[in-house]
Amino acid sequence: MIARPGAVMMFFCLIVTLSFPPASRADSLLLLPEDVQAKLSPRWEAKLEVESKYRNDMSEYYDLEFMPWVAYRFTDWFKLGMGWRELYSRKAGSHNWDVEHRPLTDFMFSKKLDAWKVEDRIRVEHRDFEHTKNYYRYRNRLRLTAPWAWTRRAINPWVAWETYYEDCLDRDSDRWNRNRYFVGLGAKLSKSVKVGCYHYWERVLKSGVWKSNNELGFDISLMFDFSRASK
Numbered sequence: 001m002i003a004r005p006g007a008v009m010m011f012f013c014l015i016v017t018l019s020f021p022p023a024s025r026a027d028s029l030l031l032l033p034e035d036v037q038a039k040l041s042p043r044w045e046a047k048l049e050v051e052s053k054y055r056n057d058m059s060e061y062y063d064l065e066f067m068p069w070v071a072y073r074f075t076d077w078f079k080l081g082m083g084w085r086e087l088y089s090r091k092a093g094s095h096n097w098d099v100e101h102r103p104l105t106d107f108m109f110s111k112k113l114d115a116w117k118v119e120d121r122i123r124v125e126h127r128d129f130e131h132t133k134n135y136y137r138y139r140n141r142l143r144l145t146a147p148w149a150w151t152r153r154a155i156n157p158w159v160a161w162e163t164y165y166e167d168c169l170d171r172d173s174d175r176w177n178r179n180r181y182f183v184g185l186g187a188k189l190s191k192s193v194k195v196g197c198y199h200y201w202e203r204v205l206k207s208g209v210w211k212s213n214n215e216l217g218f219d220i221s222l223m224f225d226f227s228r229a230s231k
Contacts, residue, residue: 027055027056027057027213027214028057028058028213028214028215028216029053029054029055029058029213029214029215029216030053030054030058030215030216030217031051031052031053031054031215031216031217031218032051032052032053032054032217032218032219033049033050033051033217033219034049034050034051034219034220034221035047035048035049035050035219035220035221035222036048036221036222036223036224037221037222037223037224038223038224038225038226039223039224039225039226039227040226040227041226041227042073042227043072043073043074044070044071044072044073045070045071045073045079046068046069046070046071047068047069048066048067048068048069049065049066049067049068049069049083050064050065050066050067051063051064051065052064052065053065058216060090061090062089062090062092063087063088063089063090064087064088065085065086065087065088066085066086067083067084067085067086068083068084069081069082069083069084069106070082070083071106071108077109077110077111078107078108078109078110079108080105080106080107080108081105081106081108082103082104082105082106083103083104083106084101084102084103084104085100085101085102085103085104085125086099086100086101086102087099087100087102098129098130098131099130100127100128100129100130101128102125102126102127102128103125103126103128104123104124104125104126105123105124106121106122106123107121107122107123107124108120108121108122109121114147115147116144116145116146116147117144117145117147118142118143118144118145119141119142119143119144119145120140120141120142120143121139121140121141121143122138122139122140123138123139123140123141124136124137124138125137125138125139127168133168135166135167135168136166136167137164137165137166137167137168138164138165138166138167139162139163139164139165140162140163141160141161141162142160142161142162143158143159143160143182144158144159144160145157145158146158153187153188153189154187154188155185155186155187156185156186156187157183157184157185158182158183158184158185158186159181159182159183159184160180160181160182160184160200161179161180161181161182162179162180162182163176163178163179163180164176164177164178164179165177174205174208176205177204177205177206178202178203178204178205179202179203180200180201180202180203181200181201181202182198182199182200183198183199183200184196184197184198184199184217185197185198191223192222192223192224193220193221193222193223194220194221194223195218195219195220195221196217196218196219196220196221197216197217197218197219198216198217198219199214199215199216199217200215200217201213201214201215202214202215
């Protein structure tokens with residue numbers, strides 16, 4: 001018997017949400033990213049990404065982000081991306097919102113190991129705040145996508161790990177201050193619509209103490225391919 005795609009994804013997300021211990025928990029967050037992607041040519045691609053976030057056990061809306069992004073593929077295994085992210089974030093316990101301007105550059109590497117796909121993204125961000133000191137942040141995300149595709153919707157599992165380094169802190173020991181461990185599923189509803197569900201357990205260093213967040217995300221992508229028309 002073939003399971004319905006929606007039931008498989010809901011069951012998967014429930015299992016992974018319960019898989020991580022709540023000890024030293026800082027918060028549970030809900031992330032809702034959406035994007036429109038376009039392949040402009042065999043080498044050029046672009047996207048517009050919007051993301052909303054909820055904190056305090058997913059009860060308080062506190063963050064809205066927009067990002068136009070463009071990338072150029074130099075080889076089969078390397079492409080360079082550049083984007084500009086605008087963030088509107090609500091201060092804890094306040095109705096005031098801060099704005100952050102975040103230009104960024106992505107160095108993206110990919111490789112097939114048999115049928116498995118390995119992707120390494122190195123992201124360099126310049127965090128430009130209204131009221132605090134600006135600084136650079138470096139992120140490295142390693143993602144492994146399985147070759148399996150379940151049901152007619154091609155439900156596909158993946159795992160990832162991402163680490164953060166920030167140069168704004170005085171002590172070197174506090175600059176490596178965030179690690180994320182992901183598990184997720186993606187599915188194709190049609191040629192142009194892709195959806196996903198993922199969970200990550202996050203370790204965050206704040207004021208010299210490591211705490212944990214459990215974060216659940218649901219994403220949807222609209223994808224268009226103009227490269228064939230340009231040939």
